[in-house]
Amino acid sequence: MFESQSFRRLTHGLAAASAFFLLPFGYAVAQTSAPPPVTFTADQDHQNMMDQLGIKALRPGPSGDEKAPNHANYDESHANPYPNLPDVLTLKNGQKVTTPEMWWKQRRPEIVEDFEREVYGRLPKNLPKVTWEVKVTDREFVGFTPVIAKELVGHVDNSAYPAISVDIAMTLVVPANAQGPVPLLMMFGRTGLPNPTQPPPEDMEKINAAVKALLVDKDPSLAAIFHDYPGYSPLNALAPAFGFGAPRPAGDPPTTQQLIADGWGYALINPASIQADNGAGLTRGIIGLVNKGQPRKPEDWGALRAWSWGAARGLDYLETDPAIDSKHVGIEGVSRYGKAALVTLAFEPRFAMGLIGSSGEGGVKLNRRNFGEAVESLTGGEYYWMAGNFMKYGTSEATFGSKNPGDLPVDSHELIALCAPRLTFISYGVPAMGDAKWLDQQGSYMATVAAQPVFKLLGAHGLGVSDDYHTATMPPVNSGLLDGELAWRQHDGGHTDAPNVKYFLQWADKLIGRTPAS
Known part of the structure; x- marks a missing residue:
């Protein structure tokens, strides 16, 4: 029995190794040699680009605050x-x-x-x-x-x-x-x-019954709450957006x-x-x-x-x-x-x-x-x-x-x-x-x-x-x-x-x- 398991492990290992070496060359390289993504902050990335370009200093951009000393020109x-x-x-x-x-x-x-x-x-x-x-x-x-x-x-x-x-x-x-x-x-x-289309009321009842059952199975103490509030439904269908409700605000439709x-x-x-x-x-x-x-x-x-x-x-x-x-x-x-x-x-x-x-x-x-x-x-x-x-x-x-x-x-x-x-x-x-x-x-x-x-x-x-x-x-x-x-x-x-x-x-x-x- 022991020799049989060892043999199976050996053959499975050889099969896996064979499968790896039979993969396309590019795939193996992508899996083994590509470095992980560089993680920069925005400031670090910005400085990296400045260094590549040989930039030592940038002019500051204007402020959108018209009261600021460096406010944008509007003249x-x-x-x-x-x-x-x-x-x-x-x-x-x-x-x-x-x-x-x-x-x-x-x-x-x-x-x-x-x-x-x-x-x-x-x-x-x-x-x-x-x-x-x-x-x-x-x-x-x-x-x-x-x-x-x-x-x-x-x-x-x-x-x-x-x-x-x-x-x-x-x-x-x-x-x-x-x-x-x-x-x-x-x-x-x-x-x-x-x-999104919502289920009809009769289907919502089935969904809510199933949800209640799952919740009670997870936490039996919830059974008493559902008993005290029999009309409560964990899930409610969304009201259709095209139905009649409050009047639209003035202006064009969306x-x-x-x-x-x-x-x-x-x-x-x-x-x-x-x-x-x-x-x-x-x-x-x-x-x-x-x-x-x-x-x-x-x-x-x-x-x-x-x-x-x-x-x-x-x-x-x-x-x-x-x-x-x-x-x-x-x-x-x-x-x-x-x-x-x-x-x-x-x-x-x-x-x-x-x-x-x-x-x-x-x-x-x-x-x-x-x-x-x-x-x-x-x-x-x-x-x-x-x-x-x-x-x-x-x-x-x-x-x-x-x-x-x-x-x-x-x-x-x-x-x-x-x-x-x-x-x-x-x-x-x-x-x-x-x-x-x-x-x-x-x-x-x-x-x-x-x-x-x-x-x-x-x-x-x-x-x-x-x-x-x-x-x-x-x-x-x-x-x-x-x-x-x-x-x-x-x-x-x-x-x-x-x-x-x-x-x-x-x-x-x-x-x-x-x-x-x-």
Whole structure:
């Protein structure tokens, strides 16, 4: 008996060893030789990048507190220290771009290269594949409209570095009674089913009886409590969100309800499931996975580019879903996610349109403007949104000297131009309602004006105003410029794009030749 057990243990051990040596060579290396992820604080990661770049000191960013000694500038007479932007239609050799072919083959690649190298970072060459899984499919309601809602997870292949896992969270909602594929707006934000279907009362009774039995089995003293309170139920069904209740607050319905009512679908994609919104997370998430847990190099992508990559992977799934008109998928975001939405639209040509909300520095706002949020706000603060190289432009002392925003080879008007001729809606609110002056609405409008020559060169329509960004003045609040593929509207609300959603839908429906749902 003893010899038999020993023999079995020996043969099992040999089999296990044989299985290991029969594994693909790369797998064995990944399991045995890859170091664990580096764990940095944000300050340590920031200093690491400064050391790589030879930066000894950065200029401090301005304060958003107007009473602080180092408060941001809000005086228009000092707002344009570098008044002339890089000409969006002039090649680096000085030649003017006069044809669409010159734009696509010469000027656009120049701009993309500068943005990738100096501002947002490059996509790695060894990006892993994403496999989408539908976790839940549910029939629900959004408002009074029946919908089909799906919870999805995009499993990122981590076989090259199993120490880091990335699972992209996305929710997809489409009208249940659509007669064909529907256009869709993908939105950066928290995911979740809109109105999960609840069991009927008779099933809830069975569930509660089972829960009570389990609780009593765990703690017999609970039997007396349940006896004294026979009407108590541990679990209660949620009230349906579409039912009648208290009257709605004044204003437009929620964005998701407006989209569904118009016959659109929507997707919610969670940026945090792709890449953390902090510097300490740069050795985790998709950036950390591709770098095998090691710190970034100066040209590596930052969080904005990583979020946009995740959105593109979400679009991969949408292209396989017959309920979606994949030729008319848009991207939306507000604030930092407005920056990400603009970066996504600029770099991923499969997105047909974008609603870019209150994006500020790193988004629509001109980097060269000295008004509110500044380049230095990002080089010292949210540096992880950008490529490491972007830090150079906030440098006061370094091995290469010093650089300022005027040294940037590109600016935000060129990022908007990369979206041409696709539908690009720039949205802002008003400072009085919370869309802070910090965001520089005027500078963002100037950038939009400076981008429109590219839209016109490519056969699209711009804002319908002069191309002279030096003298550009924003139109009145609630008076949008919505006649072309490039659009602008400043609403009278706060730090949100919700008041502009109905105008976005009217504008987009018209330009894609679609009749809204009745």
